[in-house]
Amino acid sequence: MKSVTVWVDGNTSVEVIEPKDSRAVHLTVDGKLIRTTPGKSLLEAVWNRPGIGNIPALCYHPIVQSYGACRLCTVEVEEQGRTRFVASCLYPAKEGLVVRTDTDRVRQLRKGVLELLLARCPEVKVIQDLAIEYGIEKPRFALGVQDCILCGLCVRTCRENIGRSAISLVNRGIFREVAAPFYAYELGDGCVGCGDCVYVCPTGALKLGPDGKPVLPKVHIPRPAAEGLLR
Amino acid sequence: MSIEQVDRLVDVAALERLRQSIIEKRNPFQLRLRICNGTGCLASGADEVTAAFEAELTRRGLSAEINLVKSGCHGFCEKGPLVVVEPQETFYQRVKPEHVPAIVAATLDGKIVEELLYVDPATGERILHEQEVPFYRGQTRLVFGSNGTIDPTQIEDYIAIGGYSALAKALTQMSTAEIIDEVKRSGLRGRGGGGFPTGVKWESCRRADGDIKYVVCNADEGDPGAYMDRSLLEGTPHAVLEGMIIGAHAIGAHEGYIYVRNEYPLAVSNARRAIEQAMAYGLLGKDILGSGFDFKVSINRGGGAFVCGESSALMASLEGQVGEPRAKYVHTVEKGLWDRPTCLNNVETWANVPLIINRGADWYNQIGTEKSKGTKIFSLVGKVNNTGLVEVPMGIPLRDIIFDIGGGILDGKKFKAVQTGGPSGGFIPESLLHLPVDFDRLTEAGSMMGSGAMIVMDEGTCMVNMAKFFIDFLEEESCGKCVPCREGIDRMGEVLERITTGKGRMEDLELLEALADTLRLGSLCALGSTAANPVLTSLRYFRDEYIAHVVDKKCPAGECQALIQYSIISEKCTGCMVCVRECPSHAVTGKRREPAVIDLAVCSKCGVCYDVCRFDAVKRA
Numbered sequence: 001m002k003s004v005t006v007w008v009d010g011n012t013s014v015e016v017i018e019p020k021d022s023r024a025v026h027l028t029v030d031g032k033l034i035r036t037t038p039g040k041s042l043l044e045a046v047w048n049r050p051g052i053g054n055i056p057a058l059c060y061h062p063i064v065q066s067y068g069a070c071r072l073c074t075v076e077v078e079e080q081g082r083t084r085f086v087a088s089c090l091y092p093a094k095e096g097l098v099v100r101t102d103t104d105r106v107r108q109l110r111k112g113v114l115e116l117l118l119a120r121c122p123e124v125k126v127i128q129d130l131a132i133e134y135g136i137e138k139p140r141f142a143l144g145v146q147d148c149i150l151c152g153l154c155v156r157t158c159r160e161n162i163g164r165s166a167i168s169l170v171n172r173g174i175f176r177e178v179a180a181p182f183y184a185y186e187l188g189d190g191c192v193g194c195g196d197c198v199y200v201c202p203t204g205a206l207k208l209g210p211d212g213k214p215v216l217p218k219v220h221i222p223r224p225a226a227e228g229l230l231r
Numbered sequence: 232m233s234i235e236q237v238d239r240l241v242d243v244a245a246l247e248r249l250r251q252s253i254i255e256k257r258n259p260f261q262l263r264l265r266i267c268n269g270t271g272c273l274a275s276g277a278d279e280v281t282a283a284f285e286a287e288l289t290r291r292g293l294s295a296e297i298n299l300v301k302s303g304c305h306g307f308c309e310k311g312p313l314v315v316v317e318p319q320e321t322f323y324q325r326v327k328p329e330h331v332p333a334i335v336a337a338t339l340d341g342k343i344v345e346e347l348l349y350v351d352p353a354t355g356e357r358i359l360h361e362q363e364v365p366f367y368r369g370q371t372r373l374v375f376g377s378n379g380t381i382d383p384t385q386i387e388d389y390i391a392i393g394g395y396s397a398l399a400k401a402l403t404q405m406s407t408a409e410i411i412d413e414v415k416r417s418g419l420r421g422r423g424g425g426g427f428p429t430g431v432k433w434e435s436c437r438r439a440d441g442d443i444k445y446v447v448c449n450a451d452e453g454d455p456g457a458y459m460d461r462s463l464l465e466g467t468p469h470a471v472l473e474g475m476i477i478g479a480h481a482i483g484a485h486e487g488y489i490y491v492r493n494e495y496p497l498a499v500s501n502a503r504r505a506i507e508q509a510m511a512y513g514l515l516g517k518d519i520l521g522s523g524f525d526f527k528v529s530i531n532r533g534g535g536a537f538v539c540g541e542s543s544a545l546m547a548s549l550e551g552q553v554g555e556p557r558a559k560y561v562h563t564v565e566k567g568l569w570d571r572p573t574c575l576n577n578v579e580t581w582a583n584v585p586l587i588i589n590r591g592a593d594w595y596n597q598i599g600t601e602k603s604k605g606t607k608i609f610s611l612v613g614k615v616n617n618t619g620l621v622e623v624p625m626g627i628p629l630r631d632i633i634f635d636i637g638g639g640i641l642d643g644k645k646f647k648a649v650q651t652g653g654p655s656g657g658f659i660p661e662s663l664l665h666l667p668v669d670f671d672r673l674t675e676a677g678s679m680m681g682s683g684a685m686i687v688m689d690e691g692t693c694m695v696n697m698a699k700f701f702i703d704f705l706e707e708e709s710c711g712k713c714v715p716c717r718e719g720i721d722r723m724g725e726v727l728e729r730i731t732t733g734k735g736r737m738e739d740l741e742l743l744e745a746l747a748d749t750l751r752l753g754s755l756c757a758l759g760s761t762a763a764n765p766v767l768t769s770l771r772y773f774r775d776e777y778i779a780h781v782v783d784k785k786c787p788a789g790e791c792q793a794l795i796q797y798s799i800i801s802e803k804c805t806g807c808m809v810c811v812r813e814c815p816s817h818a819v820t821g822k823r824r825e826p827a828v829i830d831l832a833v834c835s836k837c838g839v840c841y842d843v844c845r846f847d848a849v850k851r852a
Contacts, residue, residue, distance in 0.1 A: 071714050086560065090558040105752075108748070116715070116718035116719055116722060117718070120718055140742055152712075172536070172709065174711065
């Protein structure tokens, strides 16, 4: 057995007894001591732990590698006296880390991101619900008409779990969208029709078509001024 | 000397013998014509001037006696094509092919072509030598110095001026720990924008686990108006290579990459040629200078995405994947290219290394300020008289760069702001022109050092419109991976569009600040987290201009088309009909000797009538 000193918020520390060959890491999340295995991300380390606020995440799914695109899972971490905002789905759990998942600044940041998402996808239920939770009534921008938030879950599961890469993210910036090879919207032989992409889609933007293959959401350019910039 | 014929340099002594033999063969009193063949001068016709010199020398049978050097960029791009006659150091500017016979004739007679000399606008005097030109006089050219004096395609030129002696010293007289320590003590910080201490980066990479490590030279310069890395790689590719070899040796890497934009064809070909020549001499490849150290460098051409200048996106692109950044919670010095420890530095950073090794950290860290050491090359562009590349010691006030070296504002107008650090930098107003160029001081002012672009704006520039220009640039260049950057920059553009077209509200200013916060704290990479700087600094220093757009629906600088109207002042109009003829929308009508009239319903607000009127009879308000 060995004793490990874990610092909880600056001045207080506790002693934790661990087996001699333990590689466990200890961190404090919202004032609670968490013990986890190295290599896990913060989000994974606190997933479903009682007493810790629910961290929203739209581009995270346990069956694919973390991506860090939606930024909703952003939390505050304190390390060696320095505080910063990190995406908890990617930030590795480290010994002695002090994490705060629900501070005013974190909520403010998530609110800002949600306002942007709601403006892009005003009709998507999961975003509407989160927006209400974070106190957004109406976005201060022109409303878009999309369902896809470009989280890339469909693309990642097709590549990582199915091994097909029948779809990918093409183009950049606001012109980014999900498409089949050669910028096609109809899926060819690359797609085996497993429906995994539809299953992981957090917003319902992908739906199964009559042929058993997903129907891809077409991105509409949000502003007339932006037309003609690319393509 | 062709590449195939050279002997491999088996050790340092062989390098020194080669250097001596090159120097001995050269006659210091021989006439040399250094013609700038940098991209700026080539754009103004340097290749035709070079061809004219070659033809003239052949015609006179002087090809052997007068040495023609196609050098890299001299820096004073405004006055190109540039030609310098050695050994007299006579400096000719704006040379055209028709001037060539006169220059050759005058040079042979020991005379000077007066009308091609640079005229000092302050004194009206003609200046004979390069170093006496105010543009050059205020500079300290340590890294950029040999750019204009050697032929970048000849490794012998570089060796003759002491090239690869730092490598020889590093390989034979210093341990790897000593090299890293020297770089650390020099205080060199990354010149690509981040300003991270180079020596510390090297040390982390050296300590990182892994038997295969890489060094990468970031030549994916993409800031609008910035071209110092391009010119350096075009003009002194061997200094960059030498730095990379030393760095690789110190870190323990045996493979390196130069990631350079494909839009820089001359940089690509000069760097490629430099690698071939260094390979032939055994300065790259196996057993470099007999030290047992192996290192090879490959060139990878980028596709021109701005985001690929970000280190993790650059590495993804190098691996053949889409150039998108990833979170760097595990640093690239530990897991970079192909998940191996990778040390990435900017072109200018690598080019500083030989200097530090040769002359020592104690010499280097005397230059500059407490926390920013050495010199920095800036590309001075915009509404400034002397456009060009400027190398100055860190700590020099912005005012000195813009007014002493840059020669002040174009057309005698008033200075308004300077943007440092490219699209992610901020605007610095006149009240802060005393600020020294120093990583930390520029960051405090809301801008940044960045890679060294310096865009000068005059009183005719609308700061809201300028902020919108950079936001539009970044909107196009955002990779679109993370929400704050993709959506946030787009929405910033939406709000700025509203303001510049007279539909803005006072709440929009707060909205911009809120968006800026989301971008700064929420973005995945530095493109997003710094994207709001132009907006934030313009709000901070030029808020009254925003208010004028929002409240009074006026653009004080007269740049925002939706907010200006053109009209004819009848009393001044002579009825010359020039505006009637020139108006592309046929909005101006009138008869000879009668005042013209602008039909506002048809007017496209292009401003041609305003520009062509010689009687100030067109009013813009």
